[in-house]
Amino acid sequence: MTIMAGMGSPTGTGVGPLLRGWRVRRQLSQLQLALRADSSARHLSFVENGRSRPSRELVLRLAEELDVPVRERNALLLAAGYAPHYPETPLDDPSMATLRGGLERLLAAHDPYPAVVVDGSFRVLAANRSLGLLLTGVAPHLLEPPFNAIRITLHPDGLAPRIVNLRQWRRHLLERMERQLELVRAEPLRRLYEEVRGYPEPAGDPADEPADDRVDGPAAYGSPFALPLRIRYEERVLSFLSTIATFNTPLDVTVSELAMETFLPADAETVRFLQSVVGPER
Template identity: 70%
Template structure:
């Protein structure tokens, strides 16, 4: 997802400040981290202050216990003077063909419910017919490759005019991006956030604050004169061993009411013809 937390200034200080950053972010003391990583508080202190250079294995072990994102684990290794451990394979590479096939089968099986896969910059890399049906009316310039889920949702020429609870949904998406930025400090993601946060509200956007669901915020959207309501879920891969795979996210939309569940087969079937 672009540049990592280990920018030029941070790399100049070595791996110690980076590890301290991740430890403090995790809310752990040096002793707590040492106990988890089978080390000592003294050794952790020496690493963080630059008095000791950790081994490659120690960097990876600490990163695992601190739940550091895969891309940032590579950054830690580089800052410590080692080569990156995790490859970053293009999604269209032959070696990832089984992964792509599995995602496509999963998305198809989820129909008629909408589902899509995005990368770390919210570029849509795959989607099913349920999602495509909802994009009717979205301006062509937003659908040009590679389409971006945030732009499609928040741009006045995208889904924004049809989202009944636009203010809540916009706030939810921007907060989601802010959480990622606090974790990754990615310049491309920062630029995307500033772009979509600066979009003008659609007509009536300042007034479209809806009612929240009983247990989760729904996406309430108009489609061809009907109102559809969805809860969304986001899933990622467990223990990814590749940077590209680690940043893929599968978003699925679950009908939030019986009316939406009943309408979807008709909507997707009609729009797919």
């Protein structure tokens, strides 16, 4: 398993504006949030306007009710003048041995189908044997650790030339990054987004093309319920549906940002090919 350190904690401009931003994003009134957090709308108004400093406990209660990501909860505490509440333990720390072992078993169990574990910046932390099949032909400079799943997928020297439905898959990945950027103020993630957005776009893909009007949408590739990743491998095209799993109720920043992405075969031909080439774990 390849291990990398987590991203640095972001800084804030004051706990009041930060809390107000999260409240507006969750579409809650001050009264609604105050009732949920066992406070008062008047006190919450004072906090948001900077007229009152919230207690550490109130910051944590508000963050819980607003479903704020763990890293950003620490940012709220720092902005309020308190120490972070949630640790950020490196994945290679001895205390993470049980968690690492569980991830490795999950990855191995998904063979012969590809699976990967990434962090909040989409850096690859671990992968199973089958992922190597998809990475065939990727330029060596993209595979130097710590390599990045988004960069490898969309880079002209990576998987992009082999992805049959690159226009749709590129749009999907950029939208996924945009959603994540709305939740975490991570400069490395923003730099990655700007980088991959600048890669050459597939020809004939109008930026404002309505999704419902595309003739090459999911149904055109044999999957009417989810967009498949269709990628060339030698003389055939492999088709996958992507699923993402995260940890429930994480109490550590590192754990909160881990995600396991698994690729399920979208057709019988892909199943037969992977089972014949990768085979069961020995």
